[in-house]
Amino acid sequence: GESVGLHLPTLSVQEGDNSIINCAYSNSASDYFIWYKQESGKGPQFIIDIRSNMDKRQGQRVTVLLNKTVKHLSLQIAATQPGDSAVYFCAENWAGGGNKLTFGTGTQLKVEL
Amino acid sequence: KAGVTQTPRYLIKTRGQQVTLSCSPISGHRSVSWYQQTPGQGLQFLFEYFSETQRNKGNFPGRFSGRQFSNSRSEMNVSTLELGDSALYLCASTPTGGVGEKLFFGSGTQLSVL
Numbered sequence: 001g002e003s004v005g006l007h008l009p010t011l012s013v014q015e016g017d018n019s020i021i022n023c024a025y026s027n028s029a030s031d032y033f034i035w036y037k038q039e040s041g042k043g044p045q046f047i048i049d050i051r052s053n054m055d056k057r058q059g060q061r062v063t064v065l066l067n068k069t070v071k072h073l074s075l076q077i078a079a080t081q082p083g084d085s086a087v088y089f090c091a092e093n094w095a096g097g098g099n100k101l102t103f104g105t106g107t108q109l110k111v112e113l
Numbered sequence: 114k115a116g117v118t119q120t121p122r123y124l125i126k127t128r129g130q131q132v133t134l135s136c137s138p139i140s141g142h143r144s145v146s147w148y149q150q151t152p153g154q155g156l157q158f159l160f161e162y163f164s165e166t167q168r169n170k171g172n173f174p175g176r177f178s179g180r181q182f183s184n185s186r187s188e189m190n191v192s193t194l195e196l197g198d199s200a201l202y203l204c205a206s207t208p209t210g211g212v213g214e215k216l217f218f219g220s221g222t223q224l225s226v227l
Contacts, residue, residue: 031212032212034216036218041220042220042221043117043205043218043219043220043221044156044203044218045218046215046216046217049213049215051213089156091156093212094212095212098161098169098210098212099144099146099207099210099211099212099214100146100158100171101146101148101156101158101216102158103157104155105155
């Protein structure tokens with residue numbers, strides 16, 4: 001039968017605007033979360049991470065927010081640039097699972113000039 | 114410091130054949146993980162190796178196997194290829210594979226099964 005690909009949510013933003021990418025994670029026992037960026041033809045690139053004992057962490061132009069109550073993670077990108085166009089994945093891990101990441105389905109970010 | 118290196122970059126095989134993919138981790142990294150990425154299933158964990166031992170395994174059939182050498186380089190093998198094995202296979206490495214260590218990914222091997 002025909003293979004149906006995952007429908008990636010798409011977020012389109014204007015250059016210079018702030019972007020917010022959301023992710024719902026599945027395991028309430030997860031204690032480590034990461035955001036990755038994947039450009040076409042490349043492997044995922046680490047952006048920022050956060051542990052479950054924190055609810056916010058900031059990097060350069062990026063902020064990750066964690067809401068454990070509703071199992072929600074978000075990535076905020078300030079002053080979005082054309083080079084930010086990519087697919088963004090959240091991933092979760094928990095101490096009992098070893099070094100095994102469970103990835104979300106991804107969000108396609110398109111930056112319009 | 115060189116990143117994670119995967120070879121070959123592209124592969125075309127036919128059903129029933131087998132294939133071996135190679136991964137060289139970042140120097141000093143001892144944990145190597147493999148992931149399969151497809152449009153239908155997204156990114157899925159295959160297995161992880163540390164000190165030449167498989168330490169963790171995902172939900173894939175036994176046709177998927179791997180190994181790690183004493184220099185931490187890793188190979189994965191897929192036997193009796195099926196059309197559904199067409200995917201981007203990604204390798205990632207970390208220093209020890211502990212939770213909280215950042216996984217650094219290679220660019221992947223794009224496998225097409227005809």
